[in-house]
Amino acid sequence: MTAKPAQRLTLFLLLAPAVLWLGLLIVLPHVEILVLSFSERVAPRVYAFGLGNYLEFFTEPLYWRTFARTAFMSILVTALTLVLAFPIALYIARVAQGRLKAMLLLLCLLPFWVSELVRTLGWMILLRETGVISYVLLATGLTEQRVEFLYNDGAVILGLVYGGLLFMIVPLANALESLEPAIVEAGYDLGGSRWTVLRRIVIPHAMPGIVAGSIIVFMLTIGNFATPVLLGGKNGLWFTEQIYAQFITRFNWPQGAAFGMLLLLLSSAIVWLGLRLTGQSLGTTLKQA
């Protein structure tokens, strides 16, 4: 039929932007850093294929410790975020009505559209030794000296949890919202206590939201750069800083590329594991968000 070539042309034109986008901005760049990560410097301006950059990662405790620390803290942050966000999402989705609900959700959204740097700045003003909290503690006589809350892991975790909250609340609230009120009522009607209903009905129903939120928060946390750098101070080294350092202060792109690949692998692996353990699929999960 004559329609065939015309249809193919249309399809081709429609697909062109997606192919250009995914090809030029995603796939080929990743191929590039994959290739780059296997090149070793043998002399100035002379590079050869080799596994050196990866060997370096595994033989230098500094790197894999940073890597493990980042992964562990990201999981911790994700779990904390989930625990903190759940009651909020539950309230927004199931208790608040009409205007209050819209307000609460909007209020949740607002801080997150403001740059991460602004939020971090806020925490720095609050936490630093000469900052607001220390000042208030001193002024009220609760402490004798100014206290430094900044530049430690606690501050980093606080900042990261803060940064992840919204991305947890929205998918959770969406998932909880879709739970029919009648199902919860049926849970009570058949004799379930609050706890039974929460454990056997509400949480299983919210699972896709929990997984979606956790994945997003985890990805954002592990890929974060500014928050650990600015709040973490002298002790915290985040893995993204290692990548940044290799690219910017060491000019060692192949090593940085290897680190980038490793970060990508790590995060994909943890996401995959999370999906497997909870029996969810990525597509539906991300749509939830």
Next chain:
Amino acid sequence: MASSTDLDIVNVTKRFGAHAAVDDVSFSVAPGEFFSILGPSGCGKTTLMRMIAGFEHPTSGDIRIRGQSMLGVPANKRPVNMVFQSLALFPMMSVGENVAYGLTCRGVSRAEAEERASRMLDRVGLKGFGERRVTALSGGQRQRVAIARCLVLEPTLVLLDEPLGALDLKLREHMKIELKQLQGTFNTTFAYITHDQSEALVMSDRIAVMNQGRFEQVGSPRELYHNPETPFVASFVGETNRWQGEAAPASGGAIAVRLPSGAVVQGQGRAASGALAFVRPEAVALAQDPASLSTLPNRFEGRVSAVLFDGAASSLLIDTAGFEQPVRAVLPQAGPLAGIHVGAPVHLGWTADAMKVFAA
């Protein structure tokens, strides 16, 4: 001493703001009875049922189950269970887990709960379905799971909120009968909500017709159909012709109604000035020959304006002099008038007893 009623609703009122969703309603349901509440959308049926189940609290009045007041008893402690309009099966559990849920909540051991759930599934005709996901069931099967989930708890009272609403026509017809039979087998008291008069009529022992938060009439299906006490009941239950006019006295205890369009009709009832008159289509007698209707106080001439053939439920619309809207009658499928067609002249009439008159 055991109470002689399973449920007593005593002057219950529920207000949402200024609006009384349920307005001073009282009734009792006897053990083993199939009691229905029938009313149009928004009349307060669900609100009433939710108060019985414990999800809403009455503004005033008392709710007693087997004589014990339920005020202050939370939903999960009441001996009533509810079948929701949406069924509200737990999609995250298998069929067996759904049915066993209530038992495990009561602290029954896992093994025993499963055992009892599977026996209950047998009884509702779902033997071997325990492992299935609830999403893998047909509409009628889901229905039965929802009921099994309640019955396994052996409640004093089962509440059903339009449980057939989501089913398609053929299945609904079927489930009507099945539900009634299930209730008979278990001999449990059912309180059933619906806005579909046919459901209520077919299944119930007694029906309360509800309108705008109040009960209009409580009675058996036949009482409601044949002896409606209010114009609302007369028009809501069953097909009917309805006319509005002015009351005028008539002979023999009857009452006459003069329609604005000219006709005068005679019926039973009372009305002072404005009057509403109701006649069921099956009470309208048709004849080719006016003589055969001569004994009837209401006799008219008309012309068929539409034949609504629908098998056993067919009807005729007859444009009749003195009436604004066509009169509806049952289509004769046998006898001399069988095969009557649009435009044919016809004589029609009905007895005074067949026409109910109410004050407008």
Next chain:
Amino acid sequence: MASSTDLDIVNVTKRFGAHAAVDDVSFSVAPGEFFSILGPSGCGKTTLMRMIAGFEHPTSGDIRIRGQSMLGVPANKRPVNMVFQSLALFPMMSVGENVAYGLTCRGVSRAEAEERASRMLDRVGLKGFGERRVTALSGGQRQRVAIARCLVLEPTLVLLDEPLGALDLKLREHMKIELKQLQGTFNTTFAYITHDQSEALVMSDRIAVMNQGRFEQVGSPRELYHNPETPFVASFVGETNRWQGEAAPASGGAIAVRLPSGAVVQGQGRAASGALAFVRPEAVALAQDPASLSTLPNRFEGRVSAVLFDGAASSLLIDTAGFEQPVRAVLPQAGPLAGIHVGAPVHLGWTADAMKVFAA
């Protein structure tokens, strides 16, 4: 020369992969006719209609409108318009704009289109609704807008795909009659799809019963109801009792069917070995006294197992010796059997003509 038919479907087949959604269907619709296609869900009704409208292309066969083949004519150039099941009113436009849309597409000036749209709205009883948003209309009003939007284009043929599906019961009853009247006033040809037999029976001049992509029977409502040609039509159109058994010859041109549960029934039709027998509930005669049924070839004794009171549509289920399932009959509301109750013994019977027999 003008064609004497508005629509001719000639041996149309539509395959999706290996599955024939529409399988060698032919029919014609005369000008001004109300033609319905009735069939269960998934039988291919919508596919057929979409081919007429131009959204799908037949795998083989021809579609002619007023004698002109429509193959290769795109949907926006065909003189047919469609009322969608979802109505598909444009939510971003006002009621008036919705109705005027087709006119402006044809290049009619804005002022004239508005003028004609508002006249059309008057005619469907929506005077002054032109400025409203379509979301601010009730179900019945939206229905009328959808039809007005088609009729304003004065199409040869209007296609309606289950347009009443989304309405509630009372409104659907009302719209059935209104739709039929609208068609009468505009004298336009309607092709109407439905899976609701009552809709098809009440409104149509002719009905095609469709099953699994094929037409089972085409005829007037009465023909289908009283003289079904296939077992599918017999059970799909109207309530009926249905039994399966073995054919055996009987006297007087009749055919006998022996049921596995023992009873032997006599009816009209043909079958070699396996046979299906159908009797409508209203054809089942009831009596307290067996003598009054003595002329009937089919006579049985039973006991009432359920009274399904539903006003004029009430029925009885009768547990009858020799039958596996209860026999359904109309509930007598007058005469000696009025007030019959569950458990009462009763005699029942029917003529051989009333029972249709088909090969199983």
Next chain:
Amino acid sequence: MNRLSLAWKLYIAAFYLFLFAPLLVVAIFAFNASPFPSPPWRGFTLEWFTGSGAVTGKPGVLVDPIWLDSIGNSFRVAIPVALLAVLLGTVNAWVLERAEFRGKTFVAMMMLWPLVIPGVVLGISILAFFSRMANGLEDWLQTDLDFLRPGLPLVVLGQLSFILTIATLIIAARLRKFDRSLEEAAFDLGASRARVLRTVTLPFLSPALIGAGLVALLMSFENFNTTLMLVGSESPLPITMYGQMREGASPAINAVSLLLMLGVGGIASVFALTSKAER
């Protein structure tokens, strides 16, 4: 039961306090007449916004070319990103929801992929790839291809790489809700394909198009991780802020932040209004 719900409400209140505390202190200390954004309160001043620099040593942000340039750069990135995201996102949404072809699920998965790539990795991979491309092309064409080198055009591409996914998802979600029989109805009533698109489909999509544009604008404005790796000589606002924050806290940063909050608040309210209109 009541104690539980009271505890719950208190928790909610504490949560919102927690949520807004950092923003509040940022806003408040933008007006403190002290060289550091920290207590004690030294009096109210607008120096950090409009000052000439005579008092604080640095000009206020509204007159300081560093900040004005960064804000300008942010717009020069955000506007193309938003426009491209809406345009290409619409086409992509169409592919996802309407087109039928083999490998569609693969393409759909690929479109989601950028969401699970850390921003820094996106940044370095694009940087590395484009610089290789530039080296190759420059040798071949014997001319400088600056737009392939770190700089605003590359930042636009880098941000687009993942913002496009989000725009696609937003528009596709709306398109999925679209009842296709509306298009068929319009076509049936005699409209040409172009007219159907113009009068039915696009009006229906418009809230999502606006929404996706605003979201893209906001995300571009606040993006840091990817941008950091791709900036050249001109930096958008977050990069400048980061540089200045490493230089040490100054109320000037608070002032910029407050402006940013006001801008975001404005855009967010527009967004809230359009999404309400959508319903």
Next chain:
Amino acid sequence: AEKLRLLTWSGYAPQEVIDQFTKETGIEVEVTTSNNEEMISKLRATQGAGFDLAQPSQDRIAGPQAEFGIYKPLDMSKLKSDQFIGSMLEATKKNTTVDGKVYGVPHIWGTDGLVVNTKAAPKVADYNDLCDPALAGKTSFRAKRPALIAFAFANGMDPFAAYSDPKAYAAMMDKVGAKLAECKKNVKFFWEGSDQLLNAVRSGEIVAAMAWDTGGWKLNAENPDMKFIAPKSGALGWVDTFAIPSKGRNDDAAYKWINFNMRPEIAAKVAAAAGNFTASNGADKLMQGKLKDQFAESFPKAAIDNIRWYPAVPAGLEEIEGKVLDRLKAGS
């Protein structure tokens, strides 16, 4: 209009000087401020494109040039050599020569030493004193190579001598790393930007730090208790240069800018703005007294002789240092 894209340090191109340059030559100047690492990494990312003139430190030119080829050789004939302090020009040329070609000429110089709040920490006289437990949580240094070099000298090693022997250098750095790791608990944070440090010193969060001289003098001007001290083991001397990126598009303008900047009156202005010293011959005579006094106070004659000038860093060493620094930051 013609444009010069300048990649430099903050303070090296005051607006006043730019305006004057534009007025004289019609060339506009677009300034990007940066530091050594970022300058190199930007030029490395662009293969030397994007800028017409850069100002890396003299020790950081030869290595990256050998590795990435990001600079152009300078055409000395286009420069007015007599505008430079002769000895400094020669030293810089020597350090920035790769394959016989010169890549940098000096512009501004200064030192790294100690900034001390003498009231709060009167005893600080050398880098090691930053690790004094009495000052726990109140000191700071940059987690960058100068810290490594400084602590090496402070602990009796000579890192510059070990430049030629990467193995020995690595061993030395490991020792320094261990020393710094011990010292780390004393550190409040590793400072990144000079204002960050200065603010912390002003507010009293920090009482002693390894920092640039200019910062110390700035503080000193505000509060005489704050001083810049040349440490016992020697201040570290650095020189920032002019170098032309390999894909610079406007070399003419670049040379013009260099010659313009080295004019004594201009150099004096720049030096005043930066708070540092200039390699311009004769500019010091035009400089204000204050800075001179501060310099004199911080650098007695012996201290000047003791300044350790960075030699060019051979390629590869920075990697060794980087790892040590990373370990320092990661370990806790």
